[in-house]
Amino acid sequence: MEKIENNILKKIKITFKIDGILQRNQRIWVSVESNRLIELCQWLKDEGFVHLSAISATDWLEEGVYEMTYHLWSYNEKILLTVKTKIDRNKSVVDSVVPIWSNNAQIHERELHELFGVKFRGNPDLSQLFLEDWEGPPPFRKDFDWREYLKKEVFDPKNKREQVYYDKTK
Amino acid sequence: MAKKSKKAMVMRKLIKSIWVFNWFNSCGFSELVPLVGSRWDMERFGMIITGTPRHADVLFIAGYQTLKSIKRAQLIYQQMAEPKVVLALGACTMTGGIYWDSYNTIKRLEDYLPVTMYIPGCPPRPEAVFEACDKIFQHVKELK
Numbered sequence: 363m364e365k366i367e368n369n370i371l372k373k374i375k376i377t378f379k380i381d382g383i384l385q386r387n388q389r390i391w392v393s394v395e396s397n398r399l400i401e402l403c404q405w406l407k408d409e410g411f412v413h414l415s416a417i418s419a420t421d422w423l424e425e426g427v428y429e430m431t432y433h434l435w436s437y438n439e440k441i442l443l444t445v446k447t448k449i450d451r452n453k454s455v456v457d458s459v460v461p462i463w464s465n466n467a468q469i470h471e472r473e474l475h476e477l478f479g480v481k482f483r484g485n486p487d488l489s490q491l492f493l494e495d496w497e498g499p500p501p502f503r504k505d506f507d508w509r510e511y512l513k514k515e516v517f518d519p520k521n522k523r524e525q526v527y528y529d530k531t532k
Numbered sequence: 533m534a535k536k537s538k539k540a541m542v543m544r545k546l547i548k549s550i551w552v553f554n555w556f557n558s559c560g561f562s563e564l565v566p567l568v569g570s571r572w573d574m575e576r577f578g579m580i581i582t583g584t585p586r587h588a589d590v591l592f593i594a595g596y597q598t599l600k601s602i603k604r605a606q607l608i609y610q611q612m613a614e615p616k617v618v619l620a621l622g623a624c625t626m627t628g629g630i631y632w633d634s635y636n637t638i639k640r641l642e643d644y645l646p647v648t649m650y651i652p653g654c655p656p657r658p659e660a661v662f663e664a665c666d667k668i669f670q671h672v673k674e675l676k
Binding site for chain 1: 598600626635636
């Protein structure tokens with residue numbers, strides 16, 4: 363009997379001409395160009411991947427890209443399918459999946475927007491989630507040095523409790 | 533002289549038990565539970581935990597405060613009736629504690645709330661908290 367995973371991979375190959383990877387049992391990885399992301403996600407949802415577990419971003423500093431990762435779960439097939447797409451980290455704009463998974467995706471996109479500065483095209487509400495009143499750069503970017511930022515913006519060298527942070531010998 | 537002693541007598545009657553409202557982030561509460569429990573028993577000193585800031589005289593604030601939670605703490609402080617006292621417990625409220633280099637924590641609580649007293653420690657010993665509360669009783673006596 364052919365495995366369900368291979369069946370899905372074959373379907374993706376036929377419809378989108380993309381070679382997915384069977385990572386192990388019940389795990390599939392699919393990499394896609396960012397302009398075809400919505401098309402693929404919509405198709406996958408219709409195939410039964412109705413649960414969006416998480417969206418995450420990986421900051422590849424040397425390559426200059428963010429790798430957006432979408433974890434999808436199918437209740438029928440019991441398969442965790444991971445969609446990956448790469449976007450430019452300096453002009454990080456990606457299509458929003460809120461029209462597909464609605465509130466399921468909303469909170470993840472708000473979080474990624476405040477922590478990585480990713481703009482989700484088509485998301486109506488990208489207000490701050492945890493970092494209210496934050497005005498600095500997105501803190502999860504790899505080139506953001508929060509100690510330097512705090513020394514510049516928050517700490518006071520004249521404050522007795524905080525002088526020690528400016529001591530170079532420690 | 534006689535007038536003063538009469539006033540002192542009235543004040544002694546006015547002194548009430550201390551109603552405490554807890555605003556504890558992260559590990560703050562679990563470290564202060566012994567204070568409420570039978571081992572150290574804060575009620576014998578006339579202190580009681582209340583569920584609403586509107587009844588509270590003292591605000592215990594512990595654990596690291598974040599950019600988001602500090603606003604809620606300020607709201608709670610505003611709801612308390614005068615006279616009110618803020619006791620900040622632990623290292624986190626003073627310097628951020630082990631999160632001293634986090635972009636998201638409050639480093640100096642006195643910038644946001646009028647802190648009456650800091651109690652250092654991570655966590656502070658119950659005895660230290662009681663000593664602080666003894667000072668509040670003195671403070672209340674001296675208020676008028």
